[in-house]
Amino acid sequence: MLEKQLEASRIAAARQREWFAQLRRDVFENGQPYVLANVDAPGDIFQSMGIPVVPNQWWAAVVASRGMSQFYFDGMERLGYQRNLCRYCSAGLASTMVDAGDKAPWGGLPKPALLVTRLACDCMQRVFSLWAKAFNAPLFLIESTGVTEMPLRWWEDCRADWEAFHQTRRLDHMTEQFYDLIALTEEVTGRAFSAARLREVLELANAQQEYYDEIRTMIAEAPRCPIRIAEAQGTAMIAQWHRGTEWAVEHAKGFRDEIARRVNDGIAVCPNERIRLMWIGAGLWHKAQFYQAFEESHGAVFTWAEYPSFGPDAYLRYRLEEPVRALASRYVAIREWLHDPPWANAWYVHEAKRNRIDGAVMLVPTNSRPSSTGSLFIAHELEKAGIPVLLLWADMVDPNGWDDRKIHAQMVDFLEKRIG
Amino acid sequence: MTALATFERHYRDRCLAAAAARAAGIPVVGIVGNTVPAELVRAAGCFPLTLSGISNDTRVGDEFMEPFFEPEVRYIFDGLLRGAFGELALVIVPRTSDQYFKLFLYLREVVRIGRGERVPPVYLYDLLHTRSDRSRRYGLARTRELYERLCEIRGVAQDDDALRAAIVDANQARRAMQAAIELRERVPCALSGVDALAVLGAARFMDVNEYRRTLESFLAEPPVSSYERPRILIKGFPLNHSALHEAIERLGGVVVAEDDWWGSRSAGALIDENGAPLEAIFEKYFRDEPGPRVHSDALRQRWFRARLARGDIDGVVFYVPPFDDLIGWELPSDRALLAQGTRKIPDFVLRMEVGAAGAKLDEALRPFIEGLSRARETA
Numbered sequence: 001m002l003e004k005q006l007e008a009s010r011i012a013a014a015r016q017r018e019w020f021a022q023l024r025r026d027v028f029e030n031g032q033p034y035v036l037a038n039v040d041a042p043g044d045i046f047q048s049m050g051i052p053v054v055p056n057q058w059w060a061a062v063v064a065s066r067g068m069s070q071f072y073f074d075g076m077e078r079l080g081y082q083r084n085l086c087r088y089c090s091a092g093l094a095s096t097m098v099d100a101g102d103k104a105p106w107g108g109l110p111k112p113a114l115l116v117t118r119l120a121c122d123c124m125q126r127v128f129s130l131w132a133k134a135f136n137a138p139l140f141l142i143e144s145t146g147v148t149e150m151p152l153r154w155w156e157d158c159r160a161d162w163e164a165f166h167q168t169r170r171l172d173h174m175t176e177q178f179y180d181l182i183a184l185t186e187e188v189t190g191r192a193f194s195a196a197r198l199r200e201v202l203e204l205a206n207a208q209q210e211y212y213d214e215i216r217t218m219i220a221e222a223p224r225c226p227i228r229i230a231e232a233q234g235t236a237m238i239a240q241w242h243r244g245t246e247w248a249v250e251h252a253k254g255f256r257d258e259i260a261r262r263v264n265d266g267i268a269v270c271p272n273e274r275i276r277l278m279w280i281g282a283g284l285w286h287k288a289q290f291y292q293a294f295e296e297s298h299g300a301v302f303t304w305a306e307y308p309s310f311g312p313d314a315y316l317r318y319r320l321e322e323p324v325r326a327l328a329s330r331y332v333a334i335r336e337w338l339h340d341p342p343w344a345n346a347w348y349v350h351e352a353k354r355n356r357i358d359g360a361v362m363l364v365p366t367n368s369r370p371s372s373t374g375s376l377f378i379a380h381e382l383e384k385a386g387i388p389v390l391l392l393w394a395d396m397v398d399p400n401g402w403d404d405r406k407i408h409a410q411m412v413d414f415l416e417k418r419i420g
Numbered sequence: 421m422t423a424l425a426t427f428e429r430h431y432r433d434r435c436l437a438a439a440a441a442r443a444a445g446i447p448v449v450g451i452v453g454n455t456v457p458a459e460l461v462r463a464a465g466c467f468p469l470t471l472s473g474i475s476n477d478t479r480v481g482d483e484f485m486e487p488f489f490e491p492e493v494r495y496i497f498d499g500l501l502r503g504a505f506g507e508l509a510l511v512i513v514p515r516t517s518d519q520y521f522k523l524f525l526y527l528r529e530v531v532r533i534g535r536g537e538r539v540p541p542v543y544l545y546d547l548l549h550t551r552s553d554r555s556r557r558y559g560l561a562r563t564r565e566l567y568e569r570l571c572e573i574r575g576v577a578q579d580d581d582a583l584r585a586a587i588v589d590a591n592q593a594r595r596a597m598q599a600a601i602e603l604r605e606r607v608p609c610a611l612s613g614v615d616a617l618a619v620l621g622a623a624r625f626m627d628v629n630e631y632r633r634t635l636e637s638f639l640a641e642p643p644v645s646s647y648e649r650p651r652i653l654i655k656g657f658p659l660n661h662s663a664l665h666e667a668i669e670r671l672g673g674v675v676v677a678e679d680d681w682w683g684s685r686s687a688g689a690l691i692d693e694n695g696a697p698l699e700a701i702f703e704k705y706f707r708d709e710p711g712p713r714v715h716s717d718a719l720r721q722r723w724f725r726a727r728l729a730r731g732d733i734d735g736v737v738f739y740v741p742p743f744d745d746l747i748g749w750e751l752p753s754d755r756a757l758l759a760q761g762t763r764k765i766p767d768f769v770l771r772m773e774v775g776a777a778g779a780k781l782d783e784a785l786r787p788f789i790e791g792l793s794r795a796r797e798t799a
Binding site for chain 2: 079080081082084085086119120121122123125126127129130141143145146148150169173176177180340341342345364366367369370372373374375376377380381
């Protein structure tokens with residue numbers, strides 16, 4: 001565990017623990033529903049219905065950061081599931097199928113009222129079908145249509161002009177599926193949906209993302225990086241799961257104010273900052289200390305990660321007259337923006353230039369392939385833009401295969417020979 | 421040349437018939453996988469060529485495609501970058517697997533960045549494979565668009581009669597394929613797995629009517645064979661080559677079925693000849709073709725369950741190569757099925773890539789096949 005430098009991080013971590021403990025009490029003692037959803041499912045709908053959501057990938061990060069990945073994946077292997085299956089999306093499933101007794105992180109997941117995932121990759125229906133079966137709970141699958149028109153600057157065009165940006169057939173299909181999901185959620189939870197309430201939730205989500213937009217701009221423009229990016233990423237992600245609440249907006253505001261103070265006070269995480277690095281990929285949840293391992297020796301500082309930047313670029317939605325459709329416009333391409341050419345490459349290059357990046361380190365988790373595809377195109381485009389790239393073939397939640405010495409040597413070589 | 425030799429030739433030299441069609445002035449359309457309706461391509465006056473093969477050299481594609489992609493997708497990507505399939509009027513990639521969708525995006529991207537000079541026009545056939553009414557309506561609309569696009573190649577009008585004729589041709593070929601599959605299913609088996617793969621697989625590379633005529637001639641005088649050996653079913657990653665079948669049969673088994681689109685499931689159901697033709701073609705590919713995005717688990721498992729229930733399988737080889745990230749999720753429940761009948765069916769999980777395994781393949785399989793042979797002798 002890294003020492004937290006920000007009050008916003010401590011608040012977020014405490015809130016998350018308290019929220020999860022309350023969720024367990026509500027489910028076990030009061031029979032309240034909650035939804036277990038993949039990160040690319042529309043959590044805002046459930047938020048608007050007063051139903052808590054546990055995101056699959058957040059739970060995977062909890063499992064990994066408690067050092068439990070190895071235990072669970074060993075258990076899955078004993079159940080007949082080979083080691084090289086997707087890890088990031090199945091760590092949560094493993095925590096349900098393998099009994100860890102008292103060692104279960106935060107007491108483990110209770111039974112959800114509903115599971116939801118988007119079929120962005122072929123593994124998802126398998127992982128979530130097994131999970132739904134293990135919990136004996138209903139599952140809703142959101143189909144993922146194929147995109148054929150891909151205007152490059154999605155991060156600018158989609159905030160307000162999302163209707164024109166997306167192919168109508170895809171947006172129609174996603175919107176219709178969201179209405180199906182709403183109907184099922186009402187049926188299994190007994191909670192009523194209100195479009196007006198969803199709009200309020202989306203407005204709160206926008207307010208939160210606007211603060212993140214300020215934060216990412218301050219980090220990009222500060223002479224030296226004012227915060228550890230791993231901490232910023234973790235903190236922004238935790239609060240992101242509470243999107244659409246007053247708490248999340250207030251937290252984002254406090255987070256923004258804290259960064260602003262640090263920038264004004266000239267605080268730098270590494271006073272000796274000489275090399276600005278970009279981290280591409282999910283957080284390295286089992287090895288968070290990696291991010292600062294080269295600060296002292298090389299003045300190499302990770303100054304950019306997906307979060308908080310992805311929030312304002314992907315989640316902000318104006319023109320909320322039809323809130324379900326506006327929300328569908330966020331999710332219809334959310335994975336493609338992050339992982340598929342040309343959208344992903346264009347965004348990373350844009351962000352690298354904006355953040356004065358000297359080199360990029362990209363996580364390529366071969367056991368979480370949806371998170372890995374597009375890597376070589378991203379690397380190609382960054383290199384073409386004059387930004388050297390190091391590919392790290394390792395997993396974000398499974399420490400098996402992570403070789404400290406080897407990766408350290410790769411990094412040193414990269415910093416000294418490619419960046420200089 | 422015997423009918424079998426003709427099939428073997430086309431199964432080996434997969435672009436042969438396409439080259440002949442091209443020479444005769446017929447545009448060739450490349451199709452990826454088993455979920456693109458070849459009938460639409462034929463109805464539009466073009467020749468459908470399934471892009472498939474084995475290559476040890478994918479250096480051109482490797483610059484952009486990560487090594488964890490399945491070999492066939494890497495082969496197709498590399499081949500299209502090199503122009504290895506000859507001139508193609510169009511390449512149709514279906515949405516029915518994630519890897520295919522990535523292939524589509526990668527092909528577009530190499531063109532965008534100026535590295536795909538030889539890549540033909542690429543088209544995404546956005547067929548969804550979850551079986552909801554919404555997916556059905558969406559897929560039918562995309563099928564209409566695909567047919568429209570295909571008709572543009574030769575400038576022909578969309579024509580229900582042409583679609584009906586294509587259905588009839590395809591059904592005749594499928595009937596003959598079903599008869600060939602029946603030869604394998606006899607006890608004792610009358611067609612080896614290696615031969616069956618060539619006979620069935622050639623359908624994806626030959627002119628449909630020439631294929632059907634050749635197969636009818638083959639069926640009229642089938643090889644006099646009788647394989648009194650352990651009967652093996654292969655389940656796992658689709659095999660576009662016969663290396664695994666060769667090894668199993670070299671070791672004394674006979675492969676009588678495969679749960680994949682190159683073997684026992686290549687023909688499938690016939691297309692309805694009486695309804696609206698475009699819808700009938702769509703229904704075949706939406707409802708009957710196997711694929712990784714078919715949902716639910718029970719539906720995906722239905723063929724395997726039914727085939728085991730016939731009671732004539734002595735052993736199952738699960739093919740789970742290192743690049744797999746799907747079959748492994750189903751393996752425990754598939755293996756559990758083997759113990760559900762009156763007798764437990766032995767199985768073997770093969771975790772190496774057979775195309776590159778060489779002698780190690782025989783070493784890995786030998787104890788299993790020999791064990792089945794001994795059990796058979798004892799029985």
